[in-house]
Amino acid sequence: MVARGEYLARASDCIACHSKPGERPFAGGRPMVTPFGTLYSPNISPDRDTGIGAWTADEFYKMMHTGRSRSGELLYPAMPFTAYTKMSRTDVDAIFAYLKTVPAIRQPNRPHALRFPYNDRKLLLGWRALYFTEGEYQPNPAKSKEWNRGAYLAEGPGHCSMCHTPINALGGSSRSAAYEGGLIPMQDWYAPSLTSNREAGLGEWSIEEISDLLQAGVSERGAVYGPMAEVVHNSLQYMSDADIRAMAVYLKDLPGSTPPASSHAQDAEALRLNPLGKKIYANQCASCHGTRGEGRGRDFPPLAGNQSIQMDSPVNPIRMVLNGGYPPGTLRNPRPYGMPPFAQDLSDEEVAAVVTYIRTTWGNRGTPITDRDVNALRSAPLD
Amino acid sequence: MTVKAMRDRILRAVFAFSLCSFASATFAQTSSVTLPDSIDTRVMACTGCHGARGEGSHDDYYPRLAGKPAGYLYNQLAAFRNGQRKYAPMTYLLEYLPDSYLHEMAQYFAAQQPPFPKMPTPTASPQVMALGKKLTNEGDKARDIPACIACHGASLTGVSPNIPGLLGLRAKYISAQLGASRYGARGSDHPNCMQKITHRMTDSDIAAVSAWLSSLPEPLSPAPATEGSLPLALTCGTGEPK
Structure with missing residues (x-):
């Protein structure tokens, strides 16, 4: 016991x-x-x-x-x-x-x-x-035993919705917006949608990829960072393969409801910033993330098609560029590769340019950002 | 062009396009990234500020790591991770990394021997430099301040495994570390040897010794002195790495 x-x-x-x-x-x-x-x-x-x-x-x-x-x-x-x-x-x-x-x-x-x-x-x-x-928790008889186990773990002990469901001004989570993602108050990180929505959620992820992210902290589609690195470090890395898979099965099945964002790639701001962004990308980013934003396996997350870069809220990619970060060292990945911080090397305008570039290139459909967006996050808490 | 060649070309274009459209496992085979799977690559999050081989940077506050004893480097990494040394961006990077990995990083930088950078010539007056030289080589017996060389080695390249070298560092960095030690923002295992000394140092002492140390030339051998080769002035060192 x-x-x-x-x-x-x-x-x-x-x-x-x-x-x-x-x-x-x-x-x-x-x-x-x-x-x-x-x-x-x-x-x-x-x-x-x-x-x-x-x-x-x-x-x-x-x-x-x-x-x-x-x-x-x-x-x-x-x-x-x-x-x-x-x-x-x-x-x-x-x-x-x-x-x-x-x-x-x-x-x-x-x-x-x-x-x-x-x-x-x-x-x-x-x-x-x-x-x-x-x-x-009341099991859903229409779903498999595995799905119900995953639902129990995610909704009960895992308390995923604390961050991944938007929080309103009263500090409450609305059930109608369950798992649609939201800004975590005071931490200045955006907890992404976990629904099956193809733009922002887990719709295109395989069960294996979701499982890898939860348990190892890295996957072929991206790595955990910010508050989720702590969750994987303290909690998820210790969960059994069966329980991790059950959660992945449940999360993958969450219904999506957000309409896909329209393409903003041709915005004037993007057109203005992209030449500078492209240059910075080639010099500082391409050696790890690839010339086409393709990344490399679990070592270097792909940026092309990566939802966490294209989300409406740009805080996560801006913070990754400013602060860098190592995914957590886990039982399955004890020696993670790390992203260098660039806050000391790049100006607000340069960060805005490279983040705009990765949000709007290779078919990515994010919006351009401004130097003000970057400046506001320079003082974001690091603990 | 034959029909077959044309078809091949179209197929290739379609294939390339579909690769660009989906970031998926397929990229593992086609990635343009050629970095080797090595510890050099894994510490790239460090080398942006500390230099490609840990040689330090032009910024005053990103110190040289190369060649410092591995135990010292590990203790610092652990102290940042655990919050004994206060610098949020370092804590943020290291927060969720296991001891074994911090040891590996420490050993990597300890083994590097890049050339020493040319330091800016200190602007301190001859009197200040003279005080710095005296504190470095002789200390101040009246105030119970041991000489730097008494613990950090005759050539100031540190002593294995836990005592750092003091060369190749900028005056502002050294001064900031001595100040941080004095105010408890640069902790180490108890008893905190260096803090005992920095409590006895005045601001002028700190400015003088920082200027003098930063003016010293590259050592003949960058290697730290071997463990036990020096009877230490104080026996309250950092001890075994935790």
Whole structure:
């Protein structure tokens, strides 16, 4: 049961929020900056006074299932209880059994620093009425066992929709826009659509490619970066082949609803910037991404036909050019290739030119961007 | 042109076009990318700033990595990754990389021996340079500041495995590191030997020693001194790489 609990705790990525980077796991205290103020995650190590050492399995399940703390207080939805409510009692019990075995760390919880009126938890009643449905996952009898396993993992422990469903001004996720992608508040990364939409989603990806991306962090179509690198590093790389495949099968089957974007390749701005962009591409990018943006296998992601470059929101390609990045080192890919940062070498205009070039060339149908778009992301958070 | 040749040409064009239209596994065979699968290629995210072989760059703050002892380089990579050294762009690059890979990167740069760059001549006054020379070679006994050479080697190329060389670095970089050490933004394993020393150094000491070190010529041999070849002035070094 403990081993199963460890596996499920990883699938749920508890450690990401309930640990401060570089410090002891599960002691909490990680600041989470939100548009409403800063939340500090609680200690979930088994310390009796400051952690969950005195909790019972019933209390733990109730918290995970209802989004209320042990004392009955409403939890802020930074805790993904809207997803964890879908987990089975057996699975939640296993996580609790595992958490009881990790080293107990004495570290009192830090109070949240939320602005008025968000510091009033009563407001959460309204939020919950709009965005929270309590209840365990109900299998869809029309779908395969594998599909249902994938749906359970993605919607429950995996809490994918926390980032991949657009978040509105109230910090809620609308079910009608499920998995259509959205800007992650405060982090300045865009979580792409996971629907089967061919322009932005996973429509053209094979099950193997989706599985590779989730488990190894790299695939023939692209690599993970930004917040998703953390998810693969902490969580998905440890999942079994069967579970990864099940999630891929489920994600691949999500219905698409966004209409394809029209081609903007002939915009005047693109025409103006593309000669400079082409020159920079040839000098700085082509040695890895290829003269035709074709990349090379899992080493160097292709840019031609790559959805994350053509999406309406250009923040991801701009940030990749500015900050570079290594995909996570994983069990399947412990020595990833890395993208160099160019923030120190290229001006706003040059970054705008090369990003416009890759968004509008080789049949890519993204929109041109401006030096202002680039400048706004130079100060984007790196942690 | 024969019909067959024409047909072949059209087929080739159609094939090429379909390749351009779909970024797919097919590219694995047809990629124009010729970079070898090697550690050189895998550290290209580093070499944009630190130079193709880790020789450093014209920017004051991207230091030479080449030839520094592997244990030292690994400790720095781990310190950036774990947040003991504070520089967000480095932490961001290394955040999710395993120890084994950081060791491999460290060993790669430790083994490089590119020529030393020509440093700008320091503009410091003769008095400042004299103080820098004295601190480097003799230290200041009255204030319990050991000489640089007492730990970093007589030729200042560092000591294996964990003590860095101090040559081929720009004055502004050295000064920034000594300042960061003093204020705790450049951590290492405890006890933090260098911080004890930087606490005793004044701003003028730091400016002087930085200017002097950056003015020194290329060493006869760039290799760090071997482990144990030097009785260290302080026995609180970084110890084994974590």
